[in-house]
Amino acid sequence: MADIARIAGVSVATVSRALAGSPRVTGETRERIEAAVRDTGYVVNRMARSLRLQQARQVFVMVPNIGNPFHASVLLGAEEAAVAAGFHVLIGNTAGDPARAEEHARQLLTGAVDGMLLLGGRMPEPLKAPALQERLVAVIEPVAAPGVPVVEIDNQAGAREATRHLIGLGHRRIGHIGGSPGTTATPKRFAGYAEALEEAGIEPQPELVRYGVFSIATGAEQMAELLELPEPPTAMFCGSDEIAMGAIRTIKQARLRVPEDISVVGFDNIYFAAVTDPPLTTIDQPARQLGFEAMRLLADRLAGAAAPKRGVTVPYRLVVRASTAPPRR
Amino acid sequence: MADIARIAGVSVATVSRALAGSPRVTGETRERIEAAVRDTGYVVNRMARSLRLQQARQVFVMVPNIGNPFHASVLLGAEEAAVAAGFHVLIGNTAGDPARAEEHARQLLTGAVDGMLLLGGRMPEPLKAPALQERLVAVIEPVAAPGVPVVEIDNQAGAREATRHLIGLGHRRIGHIGGSPGTTATPKRFAGYAEALEEAGIEPQPELVRYGVFSIATGAEQMAELLELPEPPTAMFCGSDEIAMGAIRTIKQARLRVPEDISVVGFDNIYFAAVTDPPLTTIDQPARQLGFEAMRLLADRLAGAAAPKRGVTVPYRLVVRASTAPPRR
DNA sequence: CTGAAAGCGCTAACAG
DNA sequence: CTGTTAGCGCTTTCAG
Numbered sequence: 001m002a003d004i005a006r007i008a009g010v011s012v013a014t015v016s017r018a019l020a021g022s023p024r025v026t027g028e029t030r031e032r033i034e035a036a037v038r039d040t041g042y043v044v045n046r047m048a049r050s051l052r053l054q055q056a057r058q059v060f061v062m063v064p065n066i067g068n069p070f071h072a073s074v075l076l077g078a079e080e081a082a083v084a085a086g087f088h089v090l091i092g093n094t095a096g097d098p099a100r101a102e103e104h105a106r107q108l109l110t111g112a113v114d115g116m117l118l119l120g121g122r123m124p125e126p127l128k129a130p131a132l133q134e135r136l137v138a139v140i141e142p143v144a145a146p147g148v149p150v151v152e153i154d155n156q157a158g159a160r161e162a163t164r165h166l167i168g169l170g171h172r173r174i175g176h177i178g179g180s181p182g183t184t185a186t187p188k189r190f191a192g193y194a195e196a197l198e199e200a201g202i203e204p205q206p207e208l209v210r211y212g213v214f215s216i217a218t219g220a221e222q223m224a225e226l227l228e229l230p231e232p233p234t235a236m237f238c239g240s241d242e243i244a245m246g247a248i249r250t251i252k253q254a255r256l257r258v259p260e261d262i263s264v265v266g267f268d269n270i271y272f273a274a275v276t277d278p279p280l281t282t283i284d285q286p287a288r289q290l291g292f293e294a295m296r297l298l299a300d301r302l303a304g305a306a307a308p309k310r311g312v313t314v315p316y317r318l319v320v321r322a323s324t325a326p327p328r329r
Numbered sequence: 330m331a332d333i334a335r336i337a338g339v340s341v342a343t344v345s346r347a348l349a350g351s352p353r354v355t356g357e358t359r360e361r362i363e364a365a366v367r368d369t370g371y372v373v374n375r376m377a378r379s380l381r382l383q384q385a386r387q388v389f390v391m392v393p394n395i396g397n398p399f400h401a402s403v404l405l406g407a408e409e410a411a412v413a414a415g416f417h418v419l420i421g422n423t424a425g426d427p428a429r430a431e432e433h434a435r436q437l438l439t440g441a442v443d444g445m446l447l448l449g450g451r452m453p454e455p456l457k458a459p460a461l462q463e464r465l466v467a468v469i470e471p472v473a474a475p476g477v478p479v480v481e482i483d484n485q486a487g488a489r490e491a492t493r494h495l496i497g498l499g500h501r502r503i504g505h506i507g508g509s510p511g512t513t514a515t516p517k518r519f520a521g522y523a524e525a526l527e528e529a530g531i532e533p534q535p536e537l538v539r540y541g542v543f544s545i546a547t548g549a550e551q552m553a554e555l556l557e558l559p560e561p562p563t564a565m566f567c568g569s570d571e572i573a574m575g576a577i578r579t580i581k582q583a584r585l586r587v588p589e590d591i592s593v594v595g596f597d598n599i600y601f602a603a604v605t606d607p608p609l610t611t612i613d614q615p616a617r618q619l620g621f622e623a624m625r626l627l628a629d630r631l632a633g634a635a636a637p638k639r640g641v642t643v644p645y646r647l648v649v650r651a652s653t654a655p656p657r658r
Numbered sequence: 659c660t661g662a663a664a665g666c667g668c669t670a671a672c673a674g
Numbered sequence: 675c676t677g678t679t680a681g682c683g684c685t686t687t688c689a690g
Contacts, residue, residue, distance in 0.1 A: 001683065001684070002683085012683090012684080012685095013685080013686080016684065016685055016686085017685090017686090020685080044683085044684075045682090045683050045684070047682090047683080047684090048682070048683030048684040048685090049683080049684055049685075050684090051682090051683080051684075052683080052684045052685050052686085053684085053685070
């Protein structure tokens with residue numbers, strides 16, 4: 001900046017003001033400065049500026065696994081909102097490792113970013129200080145901190161609707177493969193499933209309910225066990241589309257057909273759900289919108305004290321495709 | 330840090346040294362300092378440190394689309410290598426927008442990150458300064474800058490092998506749906522396809538070759554046109570797994586079967602390629618390894634002048650699953 | 659309208 | 675082994 005000042009024949013203070021768009025700089029002076037900037041290819045040093053300003057105009061999104069296409073969509077929505085609010089977005093992958101999450105969390109403590117979006121329900125230890133909580137928003141899963149709002153769908157209602165759809169088709173023997181029991185979504189989805197069964201007067205069968213993680217492998221493995229039951233289910237409500245895809249694979253390998261022999265419902269409606277064979281009936285969780293709303297909420301909170309403290313519930317939607325049908329006989 | 334110094338009864342210099350693990354601090358003094366750090370929850374200000382050190386120990390990965398599962402895997406590998414080299418990873422999504430890419434590029438100019446991994450073959454304008462090129466590495470696609478090494482597979486050889494596989498099965502009428510013509514991978518894959526045809530003495534049929542982008546939609550649309558040909562192909566070599574998935578969907582909708590009526594080969598071997606129906610025969614592009622090697626190369630370059638200037642070619646692998654078979658009659 | 663100078667939090671050279 | 679101090683690049687108050 002000193003160079004620019006010298007070239008333009010002014011002081012660094014004037015350069016700084018010109019670059020910040022201050023109205024207190026003459027048109028002619030400003031032009032000389034801008035010309036110098038162009039000629040030298042100068043860019044302001046973000047770190048020095050942030051150090052001085054004590055704010056970064058950057059936000060951070062902490063993701064447990066970028067490989068998850070559902071998370072990726074959330075990110076896309078979050079970015080859109082951040083750009084709209086004039087924030088730069090940085091993404092950090094934790095790979096489920098708390099140490100990595102804490103490492104990332106430091107970006108906030110240190111002032112490198114102004115706020116954080118927490119994806120995946122994990123609350124890094126260093127972020128628990130009450131003063132920091134107004135710089136945080138959780139998406140999809142709430143985090144264990146009272147002051148952090150969450151943007152999510154009503155998981156229980158979604159699961160209930162998915163199960164009702166199966167019941168409406170005439171199924172009575174309905175299985176469930178849930179994801180990680182450690183998440184809050186998993187018990188909520190189970191609750192919705194159980195609720196739908198109960199309101200239809202169907203006796204819950206504990207042996208039809210399994211858990212694992214949100215993966216194709218879990219779906220495949222758990223489904224294999226269900227098929228070995230003396231009386232296998234005629235329909236499955238799966239805790240995620242990946243689980244559903246694994247379940248479908250196992251069902252086909254057993255030479256049974258979807259949906260003729262067994263109907264399958266997923267959850268999330270990821271990009272690939274439309275091209276499975278058969279295309280998957282699922283609960284659409286509007287990932288992009290979730291990310292967008294969450295980032296907007298974060299930007300609002302960072303902007304002013306008058307910011308909303310409460311979370312947002314975004315609507316889900318049952319998408320009926322071809323993986324569900326009335327039971328066989 | 331001044332606070333810590335006061336509490337521990339030492340100077341800031343000593344605190345700084347203790348935190349940096351300098352051997353020139355007494356055990357007892359160090360303990361007092363560490364206790365103070367623990368008590369106050371103090372963390373060093375990354376920006377101030379970077380400003381002083383003129384380096385950030387951070388690297389940036391520029392991704393055109395995080396929603397792409399293939400890119401996501403590259404990221405995972407890159408992170409692994411970065412963590413091993415003691416770098417912090419920041420990810421930036423460009424959504425294919427050059428303006429966003431330039432915005433991100435500024436992170437390097439400004440010193441917020443020490444180096445950048447460029448995914449997707451785009452070279453942001455501000456990065457073209459020769460001095461910066463030693464801080465850059467491209468992955469998957471080369472960028473238009475001589476000094477920037479690229480880590481990739483041999484796309485042409487991979488495409489040749491995929492096509493040979495089809496020819497070996499007995500196919501002679503083989504179509505190709507390529508991705509974005511703007512990428513360097515697309516013409517290379519076409520070249521490999523053409524080469525395999527030629528060495529088998531098969532006359533190339535221009536009407537069997539189509540282009541679009543790397544998406545399910547492109548695969549579906551272009552395949553629909555190919556099926557309307559008087560004599561449709563008996564096998565397809567697709568420029569990506571997503572394209573292959575789209576093509577398979579169209580084939581099935583036309584009441585034809587894969588692979589009995591038409592064989593399909595993809596490219597990339599994404600996570601979902603194993604669970605399509607039928608599971609996809611494809612060229613495995615080791616995404617994770619590509620990311621890992623690229624980041625390692627970048628770390629090496631940032632570490633010393635003696636760093637390698639040349640790129641790396643990582644081996645691909647033909648994965649034969651169930652979407653290919655000999656032609657019908 | 660512009661300039662001088664202080665200071666954001668840190669590290670490292672230099673002194674002791 | 676520890677302290678003092680200059681300075682990284684920027685913004686902004688206070689003078690002029």
